[in-house]
Amino acid sequence: MPSFVRQTPFIAPLLALSLSACSSDSSTGLKPFTGTPLSVVGQAEMTARYMAEVWTQGNVAYTSTWGTRSSGGVSVPGNAVHIWKIDGASPVLTDSLIIENATTLGDIQVSDDGKLLVVATERANGSIVIYSLTNPLKPTRLARYETPNTTNGVHTAEVARVNGTLYAFLSIDTPSARLVIVDLSDPANPKEVFMRIMGAPFIHDVYVRDGLLFTALWNDGATIWDIGGGGKGGTPANPVQIGNVRTAAWAASAGGSEAHNIWWFHDPAGGANAKRFMFVGEEAPGVGGGTLSSSNGDIHVVDISNMAAPKEVAFYHVDGAGTHNFSVDEQRGILYAAYYNGGVRALDIRGDLSSCTADQKASDGRCDLKKMGRELGAGLQNNGNVYIWGVHFDGSYVYASDMLRGLWKLAAADR
């Protein structure tokens, strides 16, 4: 449909003439955090490249790098994996891996058995690089998986086991954004088992657990697929859709869901809410800014008791900042969220998140986790300029990768 109905009237240019040619605004509207802080245990500076994702395994952390960082006319691409020892108060950089023909390594993950490190590479062409972690401090490359279907870049790569077999789930960049599933049974010889174009305008990330695949499809919301555990006959080679939810936008006028990442929470405390809630991160462009200077987007809580008809029941919002990746302390029911310029947030996600008082509800009926008192703490927001891409809870500490300044080690939140 032509877009006549919702546009500014033609008189706008005359009004706009009064504006100068220099109106951009780096103010984000982020307020100082006055609640319980997540205290800083230590930090390791990294300013040669922009940091990206973080993953830990034992006493070692692996971080990826993003974009191009320039200094004095020398530009360094985000083609490095940094390897850190994290058994001390502050992480210590011990080694780096350089991946040729890459400008961004957006995603990094260790397999559940601790044997493999998988790194996604962007942009053209795009690939995943698979390393053996026989020596965790000295990963050795097993394969670089690069096919026409990984063009124009692997934005995220999640590694998960389905019915005993290890797979990598690759979210491929535009213009033909698609999901590619690769069998890593023989990690030196990965094999594609599935490819489908999906997402509007792209698929951004997935989450896999118990034979279910959760896809974050940006404005198409979040979709649940059976790939072996949903009872619908699905497999990694033939996912069968179970349900979809379009989560709300962070602002009513902001358009679509902007579904970016997902976590399906399993609460070992059990009860009716044990596997009831899916958390969807929304990544929205900053207003009056760009990467490193602003962000937007909420955390959305979706009740998937009926997976065929998921329903958003709650949300968490921070004025002037938007969420990015999650890590969950399931034993204690605490979700840690990277919040870019807003640092790190810790939320209590145990119990019934769909039940709240009228005062704790937004006008659309969703419960507001902040009003429910579920905000346990925040870290790094008041530590100068930060831009936190990823967090990883290792059972004791929370590690936060700061695109601007390096790797932070934070104390876990208190309940």
Next chain:
Amino acid sequence: MTFGARLRVTAVGIGLLTTLPAAAQMSGHDSTARASGGVRIQAVGLVSRVDPAVANRTLTEAYLTQPVIMAHGTALGGHVAGVLTLDFEGLTLERGQLTPGAYGEGYADRRHPHTYLHEAVAVLAGAFRGTGVSLAGGKGFVTFGTDDPMMRPFVAYPVNHHLAQILERYVIAGAVRRGPVSLEASLFNGDEPLSPGAPPDASRFGDSWAARATLDSHLGVELQGSYAFVTSPELVSGGLDQRKWSAAARVDRSSGPIRYALVEWAMTDALVGDVTTNRFSSVLAEASADAKPVTLSLRYENTTRPEEQRLLDTFRTSRSPTDLSIIGITRWQTVTGALSLSRTFGKLDVAPFAEVAYARPTEELTPSAFEPREFYGASSLWMLSGGVRLGVGARHQRMGRYGAAMPNVASSTMPGSHAGH
């Protein structure tokens, strides 16, 4: 009396497309020609040196830029007209033309090649009770902004090309003109070209629209204001939309020291839903003066551009911002001077020229993932260009308007360049 009986051909209605004498166009007299047309072939041989072009490196490159064949014709006494422009930059300019600040369609600091089928538009035109009317359709320019830089005095495109013009779209444009006032509106597809050989996405026709009003004052000054809404120009669907505004004053004179001048303002809002994520703006002023035997031209530009992640080729970017977020905004303040000389050898017109540009880019956001001084290795950039414009055939005077929207052209044979300035 029926509308058809009243319909008469006016030069205003087919102004872009005819070879009528300028006087006849301005008077609005009927054409007696039943069919007419013309073809022009032109190209620019160019050597450019940019210091620094990127990463403290000075680059010197040579190109054949703007190689085009332009054809136009009318029939049925001017009721029907057509314009065709073939652009071969896809063959000669695949790496892009070094131009500090230029951006768009996957290029940065190089001006991207245009599509082979630059323009193919058919026009039906006529008049009703003194009001010129026209309907144009095909692939071409949208009723927004100012004339294409190719028809203006400088070989280096301004930074604001993607703020101030919308082109190479499937478009249907209606126009009416009464006296000095013309009003236009158009529907088109929002998607930008993906490559020189890629056609627009026909399925998206009508997802975007634009409107423009123009006043030809008696003082020889043309004033225009326009607005456009462009749906997801960088992605097939779901990308950032754009709201665009443009206002400009233009002077075209056949005599006097100042032969041409343009002052324009343009602004584009990038949108998620109805939320403006970022605003980009431009102020540009340029003029040409005759100082026989040469033509002198000067341009000042102050434009902000979005920065996107660079690829392995640092002059290329991803075709849409990753996760729809830009990595910075750069303000480009650029002064460009040009000197050209025009000679005719039989049917061949030859115009050697020299251009020099000084650009000062600064980041608008802090912190920013794109800091110009750190990226280029200097706080200012110089570009020196020299070359020759070659052409055969009658010059087109304007580019970007059709039918009744085509203002009267003051000078049909201005010397100095293919743009006639």
